[in-house]
Amino acid sequence: MIVDAILSPEFLNATLRATTPILFATLAAAVAAKCGIINMALEGIMLFSALFGVLFSAMFQSGILGLLATMVMGGLIGLLLAFFVLKLKTDEILAAIAINLIANGATILILLMLSGDRGVSSSVKSVPLPRISIPVIENIPYLGAVISNQNVLTYVSLIMVVVVHIFLYKMPLGLRIRAVGENKNAAESVGISSKKIQYIALVISGVLASMGGFFLSGGYMTYFTTGMTAGRGFIALAASFMGGNTPVGGFSVSLLFGASSALSNILQLGNWPYEIIQMLPYITTIIGLAIYSYVRMKKRQKLSDRG
Amino acid sequence: MSHNVLEMKNIMKIYPNGIVAVEDVTLELQKGEIHALLGENGAGKSTLMKVLFGLESPEQGQIFLNGEEIQLKSPLEAIKKGIGMVHQHFMLVSSLTVAENIVLGIEPKKSIFVDMNKAIDISKELAKKYNFDIDVTQRVEELPVGIKQKVEILKALYRGADILILDEPTAVLTPQETEELFVQLKKLKELGHTLIFISHKLDEIKSICDRATIMKSGKSKGTYKVSEISTNEMSKLMVGRDVVMTFDKKPLSLKETALKVRNLIVEGTTGVVRVDDLSFDVKQGEIFGIAGVEGNGQGHLVEALTGLTKKYCGDILIFDQNISNKNINEIRKLKVSHIPEDRMTLGCAANMNIMDNLLSNQYQSSEYSGRFMLKLKKIEERVNKLIKEYLIKCKSYKQNVGMLSGGNIQKVVVAREFSTEPKIIIANQPTRGIDVGAASFIRQRIIEFRDAGCAIVLISADLNEVFELSDRLAVMYKGKFSGVFTDVKKLTEEELGKYMLGIKKDEVLEGIIYE
Amino acid sequence: MNSSNKFDILRMVLAVGIALLISFLIILIASDEPLRAILELLTGPLKSTRSFGNVIEKMIPLIFTGVGISIMFSANQINLAGEGSFHLGGLVATYIALNAAIPMGLSPWVCVLVAGFLGSLVTAVPAVMKIKTDSDVLVSSLMMNYIIVFFANYVLNYILRDPKAGAVVSFAIPAHIQLNSIIPGTRIHLGLFIALAVAFFGYVLLYKTKIGYEIRITGENMDFAKYSGINVLKVTLISQLIGGFIFGVGGGVEILGMYSRFSWTSSLGYGWDAIIITTLAKKNPLYVPFAAFFLAYLRTGASKMSIATNVPTEIITVAQGIIILLVVAEQFLSKYKHKMIAKEARLSLSNAKEAE
């Protein structure tokens, strides 16, 4: 029965769903990593965005406007991180930890002030983004059930993989981001301001992460609950790292993560110890990380032997 | 008569650490010439060029381009004015392709995208125009250094460089690659570009340059037509000593052989042979000087001797023990001390205090620690003693080393390395970038150790130093010894300059090995 | 004390001040009786023995984690798996307390020691992965924490769980194994002394022993350490083993001191707290108890405030974040630092002249 469940289109459908928030954050991590900065504040940015997504969409009574406002806010947090890291020379990890901490406290604080409870924002009447079915694809037997009837943002996240890929690899700014991340001096020797580029990259990273946060409370769920990001920002960091900090690589790893998380849900149908099943995605990540790093290390050694 | 495209007048540059790198230098470039800039290591050549490329702002002086005064605050401005620079160290993004590196920052666009095809076409055309044989779609990390050098040049040319600065472009090239580069530089000249060419190799300068400006200790020694000056005269101007300091040295008294090197071959990270089949001996009681222009393999030799690299073949014996399987700690236990070339990266931990920095090679000795604990009282005594003995200027040993001046940091390093009763000292550029007082203090110490029977290998690009200190002197050129002199006093500067610059080379090296 | 140290302290005080000021502003907006709230925040913990006891008992786990992370950070190893070590330490201490027959007086000590050893295994995983496969320690240690929590849940549910209890908790830990309260009317337990001893031990280790010296030198400049003949791989591994050990002991002590049953079913966040502490303590274990006291005081004050008024405690979480941001911002007030140094230099110059 479990095998049936895994082969069913619903499994892939669930996989895509679980992948979406991680994917956004993974893309965010990749853009930041490409400019040479580890953005560990993704978790905090997503958490803020999950809350503000609800608040903004309730304020505008529009999911789209809510999303746009949230993206602006995500960009602002990215800017804040950049300001501390680039201008005030704060250690990027510690700055991110501080932002995450502030997100933890501030989201509860704001929720409490607005709705009187610490747990859920369901008293705020927000407008989530809808799920949509795609006319033609919907009717293709298997594929239709996998791809169709997902949330708008799931499609957006898939499109974003392409967009970020094109951005990083086909557009001038992306080229500069990659150059700065790899060799600051080289970039500066041709007159590029590396700081400016890093500022821009972190803002973009913040915007992408905020879309992941918005999805949690305004797409997948229809309200905010405290701590609802549940470590997805950190997982995304791992996914991006394992994907070689490329959008496509990051996508495949987040898909793997989404799949193992969907699988852990399916395995619960089989009445197995759920604690062990819940470990699956993390064990997958840690083993994957070891293998990936090992291969990369060997490759580097070879390169320096030969080169 | 051709007119001056560029004039740098009375340029002075003082670094924040107080070093006067360039002192009142004037440089005039004529249109379409290849202008050599030569001088010893540390003469200020790179600094002068960085000023010209807008990377460093001068304390004083003016720059005129085609007779008009210009201000260069950033590389971007220099690029806009048609000045390009190929740096002493590569400035390339390895994972990008050649074409991407070339267009970086001023990419050709198709709507909002980089027009990659156009970038490739441009790069190809550029390469073709200047006769460079490069596959522009390859990633830079896959290229040999010779090609990388060419990419650097293309980068500058793409930015419309009329004046192209080449800071030691041949330092990393093989003779064939150098030949090829020269063909292309000549072509550039034909096309009307003006080139500044920095090199330590006089034959190179002879073969392609029109005029040469010689620098020495931050000052200009004049500009000469290359055809009217002999290599001997050039090398004399370059290396001529300014102050002759003399040190009291006891007569040489050699003891056992401390260091025995046989057929040593060391490869660099890029796979190029850096030390090429060297054999030599050093005995206790002598200073074995190794002179040479930087980048001729001295660094790699030191790495092998001190255990920092194990990528070598041949034998290194320290008191008859082969060290190929010994780690750094075990080598140090054989009483080997090492003054590293770069005090900030290898020689100290800038954010730790003087005591911690003076301790790193001694904390394991039973005098200063037990099984687990450090004997802090004893250590403190020792540290205070060393601070006094080596005249380290500081408030107390609790001060972080990074807060000290360069000379005092070097004294900390030297004090540490000399305080372990070493039997062998590998001193690599022990007085680089520090003031005269501190330098002569350190040199005096080195002599005291020699007199006390220590074997010393002194690697230095500073001719004053090797002349004054060495009992025996070898000159390193392209990974080999080009000459060995057992009677240093008889050696003239011109002679040494010729060996250093590869003008002269001895096939048979007498006195390098003790039988 | 030189000017730079003086400046660092000044900057820390200012950072804390600014963070509190921002919190006060929020309180001013959020509360209809802001003055009472602020007063309660600042003096609440002092109002009774029990309140002050709350500060001290909160401080205990913070000391352990602060010291543990300080040792790892001193070697420049950003290993965050201490969180997992702490969690596992609590689990293991409970397991031993419930299952092993150990002589009476020894029991808590044995529990805590074994907790430490297993705790060091947790931080060792990312450390060994780094050495063997060059995996990023930050990423692997974060993943490790999740695995430990689920593992602990499994053990709790299938091995330690008391079916008669109305929640997912272990059987009750026998009273003689628990760490007793040492001050009547409070829950301050024996763990306080262990914690202070660990802080002192950490200080001695880092600043008075050979391995501590190696740890610091490796953390400050790994190339210099290598050049000096130090086996840096060994040193980084040891620092993480010791760090994990202390986290593990901390988890054990916390369970035996503050809980009567193991009930941790999700991450407790002590790993993050540890980073606040080590930032405030500048990685020096000797300052860790002070930083821990500060944080514990602030948090106790916050909960007093929320009980007395309707101002939520989360304000203090936000303040903590701001404190970290400002304390670690190198350029924060750097202009002032420059001036201070210049002034001092001029002063010493004129002094020197006078002396002549």
Added chain:
Amino acid sequence: QSGETKAEYNAALLLNGNLGDKSFFDSANQGLEKLKAELGADKFDFKVEQMGAKPEDEPKWEPTLLEYCDKKEYDVIIVGTWQMYDALAKASKEFPDQKFIFFDETFDFSSGEHKNIYNVLYKQNEVSFLVGAAAALMTTDGSLPMIDPSDSNIGFLGGMENPIINDFLVGYIQGAKEVNPDVKVKIAYVGDFWDSAKGKDLALTQYQSGGVDIGYNVAGAAGLGQIEAAADANKYAFGVDSDQAALLPEMAEFIPTSALKNVGNSIIRAIKLDLEGKLEYGVAESLGFSEGGVEIVKDAHYEKMVPEAIRTQLDELEQKIISGEIVVDTALGKSTEEIQAIKDSVQ
């Protein structure tokens, strides 16, 4: 509200969790709100303290409780659940003059002390029995719009494996088997009581891959995920602890009814008795169907959603429980293996 208490009778509700779960704690809070509205703020007032449910919040539960006792401002302090037991026992001993209401867990009065605690319990297994029966009946009823009658799979989403949650489960399984011995129950646990996204994922998996078309959530805030999942998948989900169909009107069409533990009502009742000086402290009361401690919501919405035949059958079952003809099994005191056996019986 202010820290100074002004009303004639003041209560403090200390939650070892947070408001907003739309179930258990909200129900207690609503009871007090209702009472305040009924009696007026000058007669009755209360303060709610949300102490948080995460493990790191745990060490502050006891100090907070003691702190409230210390203040001596509250006529009664209300706490609930097993996790507050030890702290309450300590507080009641240390402050013999302070009155407490303790809900949803048995307090052991055998020592003769603790004469200041009134203990109220709910028979969640009884109400779950009825829900289980309803689910098993509905899942094979082809007349319902969102049901696939060909199989008889029903779902259960728990927050965590703990005795109270299992008590719900045991009653649910027994009720389902009572009306359909072949019923299959898909069981999943979120792992906590707040990750509603995870709850939704699990429930969606049950609905979409497990053949479940009707579920029951007992997972606090995380359980809201099951209701969302039902709405997404066009399936049914029973609510719990509060009338979730009424609380979530936009999703009401997927919630046939909710199982209620009338925490709020029981507190109202207790405080009213106390106001009259008639509340007996030092005893425990267990409230089942007959005492109004538990119920399923039977309003117009329920009648619309659940076919009459099924409703009739449920009423009969309820009567049998009240009369004692049916004894509903309880998970309290059962070992993990025994619980597992019960679960295995419906796989």
